[in-house]
Amino acid sequence: MSEPQSEIQHFTKHWQQQLAEAFNNIDDLCRYLDLSPDDLPVSTAAVEDFPLRVPLSFAACIEKGNPHDPLLRQVLPIKDELFAYPGFSNDPVGDLAAATRTSVLHKYHGRVLFINTGSCAINCRYCFRRNFPYADLQLGKQKETTAIQAIRDDASISEVILSGGDPLLLSDARLARLMQQLNGIKHLKRIRIHSRLPIVLPARITDELIDTIRQSPQQIVMVVHCNHANEISARVIAACNALKNSGITLFNQSVLLKGVNDNAEILCELSERLFGNGVIPYYLHLLDKASGTGHFEVSETEALALIKQVQAALPGYLVPKLVKEQAGAASKQPVF
Numbered sequence: 001m002s003e004p005q006s007e008i009q010h011f012t013k014h015w016q017q018q019l020a021e022a023f024n025n026i027d028d029l030c031r032y033l034d035l036s037p038d039d040l041p042v043s044t045a046a047v048e049d050f051p052l053r054v055p056l057s058f059a060a061c062i063e064k065g066n067p068h069d070p071l072l073r074q075v076l077p078i079k080d081e082l083f084a085y086p087g088f089s090n091d092p093v094g095d096l097a098a099a100t101r102t103s104v105l106h107k108y109h110g111r112v113l114f115i116n117t118g119s120c121a122i123n124c125r126y127c128f129r130r131n132f133p134y135a136d137l138q139l140g141k142q143k144e145t146t147a148i149q150a151i152r153d154d155a156s157i158s159e160v161i162l163s164g165g166d167p168l169l170l171s172d173a174r175l176a177r178l179m180q181q182l183n184g185i186k187h188l189k190r191i192r193i194h195s196r197l198p199i200v201l202p203a204r205i206t207d208e209l210i211d212t213i214r215q216s217p218q219q220i221v222m223v224v225h226c227n228h229a230n231e232i233s234a235r236v237i238a239a240c241n242a243l244k245n246s247g248i249t250l251f252n253q254s255v256l257l258k259g260v261n262d263n264a265e266i267l268c269e270l271s272e273r274l275f276g277n278g279v280i281p282y283y284l285h286l287l288d289k290a291s292g293t294g295h296f297e298v299s300e301t302e303a304l305a306l307i308k309q310v311q312a313a314l315p316g317y318l319v320p321k322l323v324k325e326q327a328g329a330a331s332k333q334p335v336f
């Protein structure tokens, strides 16, 4: 399938410009996808709760005219989001209160989550931080200095995980400054970056970014977030190759989502396509129960049955670990 000229031109632009041109309303997205909003269960109230945001590089992977497309389901605001499912709350993981006080979340031994920004390039409707006041997470210089000092002062920390939001939304200059400070901390063995940008805005993976990251004496691990093989376009593949060729180890985490990837064949195809492009399947998360996301839930029983089917079909290293987040636990909890 050949791309229209306007899209080819869009993809030549700087990533920040591509981001600025992301879809931000239902009508524009539907028009682009040859869908009529009148035929879909869309909800403007859901948009008010949590805005629509979809970069063209992701929208271009959605099948035109298909209201049930698994990628569309991840980003389209629908009426189901307004329904209060029992057991779903605004802070399912119990992290958010802590995250406003400090940008360093130290829950597991040896590694900390360093929240650098609350923003993302895409608003996934199943996001566990969707109900959170994002502005409070913005990392000012003072908070950053305090956070770095806390990491420097605790020699038990061997790995810093840059997280968010999406840490790759920071400018190269901000990232460079951050990396420089982390690079000076002797007890750090690894820096890990948790980002969905290589998948949803592959233009972010520039040579300059890679140079910035690579200056680190520590090992660099990147955990991307991809839920369906259709998200892995030629541009995503190029971005993953560039990262991998520069010596960065790539893993993927997915969320098990009803109507998106709750099918063994789809999960197998995802693992195969990831690994075929240098990305190792890491985690398959059960949904965190954030308000507005109940319609995505796959039960633990179903999840177990699915992962057993995947295990029966693939080599062990292509089977992601099925896990769930449990407040107060010492690690992600294995379900299988």
Ligand SMILES: *Cc1c(COP(=O)(O)O)cnc(C)c1O
Binding pocket: 105, 106, 107, 108, 111, 112, 113, 161, 331, 332
């Ligand atoms: C998920 C998570 C991590 C990373 O866990 P790994 O099992 O090492 O991938 C670290 N800190 C926090 C607070 C987390 O939620």
